[in-house]
Amino acid sequence: MKIFLVPLCFLIIVFCMSACSKDDGGGNSSSSGDYFFRATVGGRKVDFHTVNFQGGGNDNRWEHIVVGGYEDSYPSSGGPVPPSLDFEIWRTGGNIVPGTYTTPAEPNMIARYAVQQPDGTLLYNTSFSDDVFTVKIEAISKEGIKGSFSGTVRNMAGQAISITDGSFNLPYQTLINP
DSSP, X not given: OHHHHHHHHHHHHHHHHHHHHHHTTSTTEEOOTTOEEEEEETTEEEEOEEEEEEEEOSTTOOOEEEEEEESSOOOSSSSOOOOEEEEEEEOTTSOOOSEEEEETTSTTEEEEEEXXXXXXXXXXXXXXXXXXXXXXXXXXXXXXXXEEEEEEEXXXXXXXXXXXXXXXXXXXXXXXXX
């Protein structure tokens, strides 16, 4: 059950932040070319929208981070929600620092790709099998995060999607659109 609640929580947070940024004149949104979250998903190159880097921890440590976004702009007046991609790392009591993090070796890490369908969400992630998903963090601070990622996510039926050439350079808690 936790597997399904986490992406839902992430999507709600991103949606709320997106709505807030529209209400305050866009102060939390940026279209700067310096910031990005992109990857090749199932052979398609995607520059993600409504992208956000969030996280935190105790004693100025990074015990939890989430990076993710949508394949297209989030609909402001209803309509279908575009597919989303995110990854999340937990190190409760520890510290997430520059380095390489890989599933399934990293027990509290997950990558998710969610596709909204009329009958519900088709979820691909790294918890359905021992697929490898790697995140390389080059830099992480209250200023932002930079790195790369690649791997495989799978749905409950066993269908896999390959994610390659992933890269990100994001400010902390600021929505980014290409």
